[in-house]
Amino acid sequence: MTEQHPSAPSRAQSGTSGVQHVTERHDDHFTVVGNHLAQHPDLSLTAIGLAVHIQSLPAGTPVGIKALAGKFPEGEIRIAAALRELEAHGYLARPRERLQSGRVVTRTVSYNKPRTAADPEPRPAPATPRPEGKAAPLPDRSAASDVLTGLRVLDSRLLLSERDVRRLAPAVTAWLERGVPAEAVRRALTTGLPTAPIQHPAALLAHRLTALLPPPLPAAPPPSPPVVRPDPLQTCDGCDRAFRAPHPGHCRDCRTDAHRAA
Template sequence: MGTENTSAPPPAQSAPADNPTRTRRHGGGIIHENTRHTTRFVVIGNHLVQHKELSLLAIGLSCHLQSLPTGAGADIKSLAARFPEGPTRIAAALRELEAHGYLRRERHRTETGRIVTRTVSCNQPHADRRREPADTGCPPAKRTPPPQRRTVQKALPAVPQPSSTAPALFQTALDLLADLRRRDARLLLSATDTAHLVPGVAAWLERDVTPGAVRHALTAGLPDEPLHRPAALLAHRLVAQLPPPPPFRAPAGPPPPRYEVRNCDGCDRGFRAPETEDRCRDCRAASHP
């Protein structure tokens, strides 16, 4: 029992914890002396640091970007000033990270109208963008919606203009347009549209067209479907159906003067004549046979 068996192999001993030159499986390779970080550290995934397609420069650059605080400079110029690699190599590394989803560069317009570029560093890229992305810690890309085309409403067609500016003429035209909605609810006009159409109606009235005839020309034969722009339809009719000017009439002469009645000095008969005449027409004829 007390005899030592010198032919038996010695028991296996584990490598001491303080000896970094040995491992359990072989004598070479890397072992780690890890100390738990409590401040100023960043978590880097093995999918990045052991990536088989990224260059070492791209991996290191991504680690550096993930360690930066929000708002720190991450453009090529800032990175080239920080590291010995030149702008060409840094730009190539950034493109590698973009291609594998570790980086996005987005352009945004500030409140002052200036265009700035934001660099978004993702600590875990989306493996398959066709599927719903998992919670990877990297916010999804903010897609700027395409600018919406603003529908610009065409201006109303021009309407005839009257030669007269009489207030009564324009008031009659205004009352006529305001009354159209009572005949057809689709002809409810805004104040702006009414102001545009008033001169056209006044031009009709100025051509000896009665208000009833103007109203009939504007409302007769309207289509049955809804009117999207009733003011445009009325403006078109005011132009297309404008009647010709009234026939020319020579202006009437002034009315003959009306003299006061006086008594004839020859026959004492009353007659009308200027003050220079003291006899009636008959007496004047008798005195000049």
């Protein structure tokens, strides 16, 4: 019998149509990627490739839009769209935190298995301490989902599927994080709707959420330093000269003379 070597490269079969694989074993510098991602039916190729790249990076590597656009030719618009795809399908979470200084920071969490809506929000420890101060809590994803699912009560044409709600929830969360009340978000999404039937309500809402997004609130001004008031004027009990002190008594010169006399 011919000895088999499972780790040896397999030969590509000739005379067949379609892809042919030549598989070699990786002993180091490799990343395990599930077929649920590599063969995802709803993700774009850009999103799939970006997810694989992010999963291969060491913890703490910057994966913001500008950082990624500086490494790849797709540009900021396509990369931003791919990140939103991964977030909508549970492969990425980008929770935002408002620090006591008023600055809003974004944490990026990558999942090699997609999260579901029932999973708790990620809370990994930060890679480095944040000197700006403790982060204040921001609206969770359920508040954004409530806004979206409630739109059909205001206009039955805005009936959304669960998948549409999951996809649009990050955009609504961005509004809530910028201090916009939920009722104001609903008004922005439902005011001035066309009178004709709405064929694609999710696309219409996605456009409004992006085009009408208000700017962030300005950072809170630093606290004013305490006002130091001077001591009140007192009249010296020895020479009747005015001097400043917290309590009545003798001025400095009289106190010095009394000390010398003693």
